[in-house]
Amino acid sequence: MPAALGTALLSWNLAFGLVPAHLLDYTGTGPALRARVMGQPSAWFLLRDPNLLRNQLHYYTGHPNGAPRVVGLAGQDAAVFRAWLAGRLAAGQLVYTDALGGYRPLDRAWLTQGEAAQALLAEWPTAPVDSVSTFFGPCYLTRVGGLSH
Numbered sequence: 001m002p003a004a005l006g007t008a009l010l011s012w013n014l015a016f017g018l019v020p021a022h023l024l025d026y027t028g029t030g031p032a033l034r035a036r037v038m039g040q041p042s043a044w045f046l047l048r049d050p051n052l053l054r055n056q057l058h059y060y061t062g063h064p065n066g067a068p069r070v071v072g073l074a075g076q077d078a079a080v081f082r083a084w085l086a087g088r089l090a091a092g093q094l095v096y097t098d099a100l101g102g103y104r105p106l107d108r109a110w111l112t113q114g115e116a117a118q119a120l121l122a123e124w125p126t127a128p129v130d131s132v133s134t135f136f137g138p139c140y141l142t143r144v145g146g147l148s149h
Contacts, residue, residue, distance in 0.1 A: 027105065029053050032132050033098070033141065034060065037067060043094035044069045046085075046144070048117060049108065073099055073117045081120055089124065089145035096141050100126055103137035 029052040037045055037053065038061075047053060050072040057067040088095055099117035104110055124145040131138045 044088055046071050046073055046097040048099045074112050095144040097144055098141055100142045102140040
């Protein structure tokens with residue numbers, strides 16, 4: 001009986017956990033975003049959950065600081081962040097975010113941030129520049145500021 005139960009549990013975990021988690025993209029922080037970050041080393045990336053991408057870049061590059069321009073949006077002081085972002089945009093630097101539009105999974109980043117990212121970025125013009133299909137719907141990479149009207 002215990003062997004049958006163990007086999008059933010293993011089958012369940014493989015069928016509904018490990019295999020789908022390996023084959024499906026849930027967050028949009030896969031190869032497309034990683035390639036953009038590695039291909040644009042002078043751009044800044046303001047991410048809802050930067051640790052996913054930082055871990056991937058560490059794995060693929062072998063450098064612990066493989067993403068010095070990947071910044072998390074959680075826990076930012078609004079005044080300090082806005083001044084910092086205004087400085088980046090005034091210097092003509094490219095700034096992207098994954099926090100605007102598209103599907104937002106119920107994950108740690110959403111639970112800790114809520115809609116804070118939208119409030120932090122509200123005063124600058126934005127335009128979607130890329131999208132990634134995920135299991136739950138599209139995830140957008142959006143350029144912040146520096147847009148011609």
